[in-house]
Amino acid sequence: MKQAKLHIEKDFRIAEVDERLFSSFLEHLGRAIYTGIYEPGHPQADENGYRMDVMKLIQQLGVSHIRYPGGNFLSGYDWKDGIGPKEDRPRRLDLAWHTIESNQFGIDEFYDWSKKAGTQIMGAVNMGTGTPKDAGQLVEYCNFAGGTYWSDLRAKNGHKDPLNIKLWCIGNEMDGEWQICHLDADDYGKKAVEAAKIMRWIDDSIQMVACGSASTLQKTYPEWDRKVMEYTYDYVDYLSLHRYYENEGNDFDFLASFVDMDRFIHTLEGTANYVKALKRGTKDICFSFDEWNVWYQQHQQPHPWQEAPEILEDHYTLLDALVFAGMSMTLLNHADRVKIACLAQLVNVIAPIFTEKGGRVIKQSIYYPFEYMSKFGRGTVLKPVVSTPTAESRYGDTPLLQQSVVYDEKTNAVTVFALNIGAEEMQLDLDLRSFGKVKMQEHICMAGSLSATNTFAQPDAVTPKDLPLEQGEFDTCSVILQPQSYHVLRFSL
Template identity: 60%
Template sequence: MNKTKITLEKDFVIANVDDRLFSSFIEHLGRAVYYGIYEPEHQEADEQGFRKDVISLVRELGVKMVRYPGGNFLSGYNWTDGIGPRENRPVRLDLAWRSIEPNQVGIDEFYDWAKKTNVEVMAAVNMGTGTPKAAGEMLEYCNFPGGTYWSDLRKKNGHSEPYGIKTWCIGNEMDGPWQICHLDAVDYGKKARETAKIMKWIDDKIELVVCGSATNLLSTFPEWDRVVLEHTYEHIDYLSLHRYYENLGNDINFLASFVDMNNFIKSVYSTVEYVKSLKRSTKSVYLSFDEWNVWYQQQQTRYDWVTAPPILEDQYSLLDALVFAGMGMTLVNNADKVKIACLAQLVNVIAPIFTKNGGPAIRQTIFYPFRDISMYGRGRVLQPVVVTPSIETCYGDAPVVYVSAVENIEGNISLFCLNIGKSPVHTIELNLRSFGKMEMIFWSVLKGKDLNVRNTFENPDQIKPILKQNIDGAFDTFKLDIEPLSWNVIRFKKSKQ
């Protein structure tokens, strides 16, 4: 059966999307900072050394917030190394990525970059080699108005007004044995609780993200999440989860990654709800999926003790973009549980934006699904009723056509459809009767004959969405033929007829 029936009802609503669902991540890793967002010698550099072409592309993506400065880098990082006169900043060994860190960009410069880029900062404090006291001092430096040592030091360093950073991560992936000063769940839970207390004493308006499971593949999942939440529940606001996917040789399994991601979210949220019940709490804790992407972890090149080495620079194909689209849709479909999500990362390192040192910046294939969902996925997420054939995968049965639907404040509907099937023609019967007569206003498709094609500096536009012909007229039902292995964005507005 090459047919899918989709019914949208205006009262079947999952949740309103939090704009922070369209966030990203910059870590001091590889060429993300140096030669990514910051390259003073570049012809596109502004007066602070930030690449204006990269800023323009980040704005095009519609990113709401950017997590900084890590990542694994965070667990060995002393934030004070990155403040004050640049000529006095120490050059350090970064043990997480076996790199040299020159500390020419720190929290002050990153805050300036964020303002230029129209994004908020999601700051992170070190729970590896760092202490609760140091975390409080960083917050004081950033957010306290003045009259104390750390806030006055910020002023001395050129920023008279506090940054007002609202969202803070208490460490990174502390469940991972690869993490600098890795802790078990009990020790991390206690440390995170005391850190949260100090930070909220300093600024009670902030929201805190505690480390959940770095992946559902670890043997400690989901017990880690339960133990950490039992120690921290009343002091924090979000639990993090991270997940990456790569093609392990089976395209269908890879395309169905969204099934596993969806199950991961539901399992973590079930753990949150369990601890809420255990605590007899009236407080709700939500999820921060603050690292997600396609990442080929088995195909990495190693460099030892180099500044800004070209590591983790995956070149994304059309197939990767389709998988990525399914993951983005899954975040939207879980908007009642996931309030923050950060694409990891933003520039050069497993990223939608790719730069050449001294040269241009291009859009990788995954740029487009993120831009589409960010642009058209804000509003009320609808719960579609979908009847579609399924495909057997390593994650269980996956729908051939995966669907997300969002109604914006103007009453326009955006329908996202990922077709992972290979049949030449797949027909969609779309029922919009509860919305009255609607007109199609936009239809774009990301597709190609070769799933392995990538965008390159020589051919930067080989893979990008193409516009399809709209169906003219006002209807309450539509019949559409979508192409195999394609990502479709279809938009409707209320008819005046």
């Protein structure tokens, strides 16, 4: 049997977790909005057309912020099309996703939905076809108190008080050649600075996120990030990171995705530190990992122009959930620099929640590791001394154990997240002596057939199981991790 050890010291601290690490993303893409969160006439819809069965599952996830309205959609979107009387709103071609946008749902509807859902908004301004002036007008519409054209129009449209959106993305993936009005790093950096200046002149309390690399696979990575940070260092608060993974035929390489994600963050930490030194600065540029998930991009198929088509609707397996869990631990382990992270996306489109038009809703397999990260990943991330067996993957020498440890002083509890990506059982020895005697509260596990998938016919094919607990009080213990399994171990102090 493989053997791994975690020596956990309560004073070996990485950082407090920012609640914005448990954020998500909704784009005008496929059925994410229409028949996802918004479906007038559905049996579970409220008077505004918001699907309450979907909202209940979102609330259970404990999502902090939701990035809206895009995504690739953002770079061709005029936010003014989505305000005012619905019967007057134009139908537009969305060139990003080859669909028709009805504009029946816009910033006012999303604000009302977010208040009801108990989440906050991470807004976004168009740096493709949009201008810095357009960006400023959107901030004025959302955040200025009143007495101007755009703030008074907001009041006329039903929101007398400001929406107070305090977190903004300055564009989306502008390094990508697929992006509408793609820019190189110099042109984007200059445009982003001008947008940020105008936006902050209107509301000096906002925070802003500049576009970083859309992937480690971009040829411009990490040079893009260096240049953008050099332009925007004095104007923005965060740099965005995006990364998706998919199974390319080797399960072990897929399970090792967290290694690449970890290196991505480490690389950009070094890049940001260089820019700080170059600028003789005092602030650290932190990161918004505002798109991350498993996404089978090879499955994309062309489709005719239509409203809310069924596209990018990945059906996730247990294997996908394990990979997802490994990524979630990487985010926690970088809580000192990754302050925001958005699971992309939330409903139907590469999402943990899946709906039928006019019908039911189910949890996908990736729902559970996000739920546990959000529920038990709040507090202080610790840096244990780790001993783990390794094996060779496409990323080189790869640990068979991925882990993250969070100490919550409010609840006086320690949570150990553990992922065994090996094909053999693993004994995990835990040394918790720095906390004194502890008691095991929970041992949650996801394991079984890697190809299992939740469907409407079998909605619970992939669900976590509660395992037997170590009895009594102790300061060390051992647990068995099944082959290719995810575990949440909870200890009270």
